[in-house]
Amino acid sequence: MPVTSVESDTEALTMTLIADFAVGPDRLWAAFTDPRQLERFWGPPGWPATFDAFDFTVGGHAKYYMTSPQGERAGGAWEFTAIDEPRGFEVIDSFADENGEPLEGMPSMRMVFSFEATPEGSRMTNVSRFDSLEALEQVVAMGAVEGSTLAMNQLDAVLQGLREFAQGKGTRLEVLSDQHVRITRLIDGPRELVWRAHVDPDLMRQWMLGPDGWRMTTHEVDRRVGGGYRIAWAPEPGTEGEPFGFDGEILLLDDPRRMVQTEHMTGTDFPSTVNDLSLYEEDGATLLTLLIEYPDATTRDMVLATGMIDGMEESYRRMERVVMG
Incomplete structure (x- = not known):
């Protein structure tokens, strides 16, 4: 820092x-x-x-x-x-x-x-x-x-430039405060395509899966400010784990730069987070930044302990391989 x-x-x-x-x-x-x-x-x-x-x-x-x-x-x-x-x-x-x-x-x-x-x-x-x-x-x-x-x-x-700053370093987590973390990942591809990968249901089903062996079973999104969404996943046969999903509301859309939405684990009384996604392109690569606001440090630590960052890295690798080609 x-x-x-x-x-x-x-x-x-x-x-x-x-x-x-x-x-x-x-x-x-x-x-x-x-x-x-x-x-x-x-x-x-x-x-x-x-x-x-x-x-x-x-x-x-x-x-x-x-x-x-x-x-x-x-x-x-x-x-x-x-x-x-x-x-x-x-x-x-x-x-x-x-x-x-x-x-x-x-x-x-x-x-x-x-x-x-x-x-x-x-x-x-x-x-x-x-x-x-x-x-x-x-x-x-x-x-x-x-x-x-x-x-x-x-x-x-x-100051460093995107590739020097982030290329090859994978998904990086920074704890900014009790309530905020910042996750960054350099995607080797143009911003327009990275944005499409986050809003096109067919593309999302190809990469937003976490570890291998999972599939997206539900994708219902009202893509407008104030619109709601629901996304769910389930393990493939032979893969351990229980189905789960998230729902929430879209708070801000600035195509293709920024998208903010709440996120709540469906079927639980866990509090919602606010997920603020922004994309910046330089030299043909896109820096993806996800700022997450938690209600408190306890919730933050509980979520991070699930292995979320590892699952995100698997998904981003898959995006580069499948979507970016």
Whole structure:
């Protein structure tokens, strides 16, 4: 994890985040000044950012919004006040309405991004300066420390490139908090086809099976926001195990980039999870990221102990072999 510290100073009215990376300052500069790269890490997991304006000039503005798993939007705006390529830049950062205009009653802050070389690569220092202690405490209470840490810890995949970051490493699990885990897998194939593999019933039956010896017996999906679904599996003759299935509701669809749905084990009183799937393509390969929100750490650990990750890896291997060809 690249973030090494996040500290608030109530006397100086600042919040300072420091992160270290195994790339040079020029590469960091490129990531923070390209809106398409910013979109991959600026929002924390579950709240990805979309920049719909980015005038990178002194006096220019950037406008963005972050989208929750339920489709809610939270807007933000930057005004660029200083640019010193490739050492850093400064912005006034504001909460914004749907038109990108600063929200009245919400604090603005002056953010300074600095990039410097280190023996191991580079260091990014982000200092946010507030007008009052009340503004600092308000932003911290809204989860800025946790959110900014989770957001910046997504940067490694952006800086290294998908294939260098993930190829050959299989299905990877990261425990982000008591309630959240992130699962990533590089699929050697285009995003459009990976998306189809997740929504086309005929393709799903070919790969979404877990270990060998299982078959999909039910696939009922109302593929729209608010639609319900039910999927079930059963073991083939001679394979041990009991039939099981999941049901839930689709919360968000952004074809072919993102799909969010609840997931509940059919026929049980187990609580539902929220599964947030996103796909990003680079150089003909697709990084699949699944962010799962559990109700608590106990449920998280119980589910992970079932061997879920191993079963997912078997399925993803099958997808590459059968669907990607």
